[in-house]
Amino acid sequence: MASKFSLFLLLSLLGVCPRGLSAMDRKDAEFLDMVEKQSFQYFVKAVNSANGLVLDKASNSKAPDFSYAPASIAAVGFGLAALTAGAERGWISKEAAAEQVKTTLKFFSEKMESEHGFFYHFVDMETGRRVWDCELSSIDTALFMAGALTAAQYFDSPEIKDLAKDLYERVDWEWMANGSPFLAMGWKPGKQFLPHVWSDYNESMVMYILALGSPTFPLNAESWTAIKRPLGRYKGHELILSPPLFTHQFSHAFIDFRNKRDAFADYFENSVQATLANRQFCIDSAKSFKTYGKNSWGLTASIGPDGYKAYGAPPGPALHDGTVAPSAAAASIVFTPEYSLSAMKHWFSRYRNELWGSYGFADSFNLDRDFFAPDAYGINQGPTVLMIENYRSGLIWKLFMSRPEVQKGMKEAGFGSASAGPARPPARPVEMAAYFLHKRPFLTVERIGNSLKPEDLRLDAVIWKKAKKPIELDNKYLQSGFNGQPDYEVKAAMLAGSRYFFLKLEVRDTELVSSHPAERMYEDDSLEIYIDSSDNKFAWGGADDYQLILSPAPGGGMRVREFFHPERTAGTCLIVDFSVTTRGYEAVLALERSVFGIGDGRVGFSLAARNIDRVLNSDAKFNWFFLAPATYLGEIQVKK
Numbered sequence: 001m002a003s004k005f006s007l008f009l010l011l012s013l014l015g016v017c018p019r020g021l022s023a024m025d026r027k028d029a030e031f032l033d034m035v036e037k038q039s040f041q042y043f044v045k046a047v048n049s050a051n052g053l054v055l056d057k058a059s060n061s062k063a064p065d066f067s068y069a070p071a072s073i074a075a076v077g078f079g080l081a082a083l084t085a086g087a088e089r090g091w092i093s094k095e096a097a098a099e100q101v102k103t104t105l106k107f108f109s110e111k112m113e114s115e116h117g118f119f120y121h122f123v124d125m126e127t128g129r130r131v132w133d134c135e136l137s138s139i140d141t142a143l144f145m146a147g148a149l150t151a152a153q154y155f156d157s158p159e160i161k162d163l164a165k166d167l168y169e170r171v172d173w174e175w176m177a178n179g180s181p182f183l184a185m186g187w188k189p190g191k192q193f194l195p196h197v198w199s200d201y202n203e204s205m206v207m208y209i210l211a212l213g214s215p216t217f218p219l220n221a222e223s224w225t226a227i228k229r230p231l232g233r234y235k236g237h238e239l240i241l242s243p244p245l246f247t248h249q250f251s252h253a254f255i256d257f258r259n260k261r262d263a264f265a266d267y268f269e270n271s272v273q274a275t276l277a278n279r280q281f282c283i284d285s286a287k288s289f290k291t292y293g294k295n296s297w298g299l300t301a302s303i304g305p306d307g308y309k310a311y312g313a314p315p316g317p318a319l320h321d322g323t324v325a326p327s328a329a330a331a332s333i334v335f336t337p338e339y340s341l342s343a344m345k346h347w348f349s350r351y352r353n354e355l356w357g358s359y360g361f362a363d364s365f366n367l368d369r370d371f372f373a374p375d376a377y378g379i380n381q382g383p384t385v386l387m388i389e390n391y392r393s394g395l396i397w398k399l400f401m402s403r404p405e406v407q408k409g410m411k412e413a414g415f416g417s418a419s420a421g422p423a424r425p426p427a428r429p430v431e432m433a434a435y436f437l438h439k440r441p442f443l444t445v446e447r448i449g450n451s452l453k454p455e456d457l458r459l460d461a462v463i464w465k466k467a468k469k470p471i472e473l474d475n476k477y478l479q480s481g482f483n484g485q486p487d488y489e490v491k492a493a494m495l496a497g498s499r500y501f502f503l504k505l506e507v508r509d510t511e512l513v514s515s516h517p518a519e520r521m522y523e524d525d526s527l528e529i530y531i532d533s534s535d536n537k538f539a540w541g542g543a544d545d546y547q548l549i550l551s552p553a554p555g556g557g558m559r560v561r562e563f564f565h566p567e568r569t570a571g572t573c574l575i576v577d578f579s580v581t582t583r584g585y586e587a588v589l590a591l592e593r594s595v596f597g598i599g600d601g602r603v604g605f606s607l608a609a610r611n612i613d614r615v616l617n618s619d620a621k622f623n624w625f626f627l628a629p630a631t632y633l634g635e636i637q638v639k640k
Helices: 004-013 023-040 073-089 094-110 138-154 158-170 173-177 205-212 221-225 267-284 326-330 337-355 378-392 395-401 404-412 462-466 518-523
Strands: 057-059 186-188 231-234 237-240 301-304 307-310 375-377 442-447 471-473 478-482 489-496 500-508 526-532 545-552 558-562 573-581 584-592 603-613 618-623 632-638
Touching (some): 023 337, 023 378, 073 094, 073 138, 073 378, 073 395, 138 158, 138 205, 205 221, 205 404, 231 267, 237 267, 267 337, 301 375, 326 337, 378 395, 395 404, 462 489, 489 603, 500 526, 518 526, 518 545, 526 632, 545 573, 558 573, 558 584
Parallel strands (some): 442 489
Antiparallel strands (some): 057 375, 231 237, 301 307, 478 618, 500 584, 526 545, 526 603, 545 558, 573 584, 603 618, 603 632
16 A cells, blocks of 8 residues: 555646645645655665664764764664654555564664663664663663654564563563652663763653553652752743753653643653753854854754754853754754754755755754854764654654553653643742854953952952952842742952952851862852863863862851862962851952953953852852853953
8 A cells, every 4th residue: 555655746747736735835844855765775785784873973974884883772772763764655665564563672682782671872783782881771761762662563574573572571660769759860780870860851751651651660659759850941931951952852752742731841842942042042152153154053962063062042151153953943843843844944954065964954053153054963863854754744753652652751750731731839940041143242350459468358358349349149040950049149349459469258148058078169059160261162171271269168168169270279379358247248358460360451250159058959050151061151351
């Protein structure tokens, strides 16, 4: 029987247009078909046919080099699901697709290195053995299982169905939780469980649904309800914080969240708002970076000119340097069809020679750096195929959601109709700070007489009246986390003599938390001062870069430490005065200008603050200006 897509092609060739489609709609459908089909080729060509393992990345212009990169088990999972779309549309015969699925599942069942049903993040393309000292990955295993269950639902083979069921039922979710409500991010031989857990809203939602639906080692509903879901807002778009777009796409590639909600949110609408906020941030940053614009947007985990980065947009701590990933817009097509389609058409028209290749769009590009990624990545090509297919036919959603295990998991998580309304009162979203290179702040610092010594600038010294506009941190500068004190505030006034640079710091904080030793005082209530004496790009541990941290000491007094070059800066950053008040604390800090490179020219500078409250449950980071990952600080200059 001809596939639906074959029928569409036949009708198009005969000049018969299916009802409801205009001529423009036909062109768009043909374009989407081309993008999906070309992206699908990754899961046919970048695959070891002997075992079904899929390359983590592959050249987008040359034949795949299987010694170039290891396999990614998440890419395998996306590939298994993609094979259903390829078979349905006739890009691969159903028999060949079923054979590839069977080969893959048999290899995972019989030969892949595993522990308690979990697989390693990256494995050797030939043997399936762990590589790179990587972790046994909970999320990557879950994405593999999602793909396996999807494929098993599509293909008629009893062997495929039995293999997928057996692999899924082996996964010991209770073991990976390790006594916690949350699943650990992974496990390593000898080092045991990784210290980080999946406790926040992100791409792990599909993993928790699979864990809740397990017939053998299920988690209970407490794991779902315990997940943190902090709300943020950017330009009117309110959503649960999780800046990279892939975190809003991976679970949705399998789970149809449309017209459903639990006690906390409508997650489909949440992803719509995340995509709109991501696009708007790129538009707002277009004066900073050439790549961005209304038809060129999409910040997600991808390769950049300085390596692989988890690029993302506000609300939340944005990470960006002008690098756009086409998959970010492509895999959001179910959320923002018009915007996603316009972006893909723009890139194909404008940058086809640089971006388009064997597997469709390459991973990313950055015009400011004249960078076009040479490779495609399986974990970005996969969601591109799956989400375009979901937009066109809903196939992946229909297959995955028809699984009884998934239905059980959704029920355990408390999903019902989206029109039912929230079972819990929603938290108040917080407007998060956003940083733009073209709006980099600049302050001048008043110069004082050279005869003045540090002890002349105590907290009550009259000379501080000479200081002009201070830096003021409040909720407008909230970079990340949650702040339970609405009146929390930090002020920093600055003066400079020929030898010293002075800061008068005033912190309004009604609950001081100081419990960690000096080497970890950044986990307490603290202030952070960043200096880029060359005023180019701040680098962690850079020769001309400094990070000073100040914090009230547990037994009283004030601690200060420079973390990058302690051997060079020892004894050159002085606490001149310190006082704990009923409203918080105050301090005066003196830095030797020659040691910290604070000359007469412009210097990169930023002030950050961390607020920890046990009673109000605060863990918040504020920052004057901090654009990352190609990190730029604000600027100051001492008056001549």
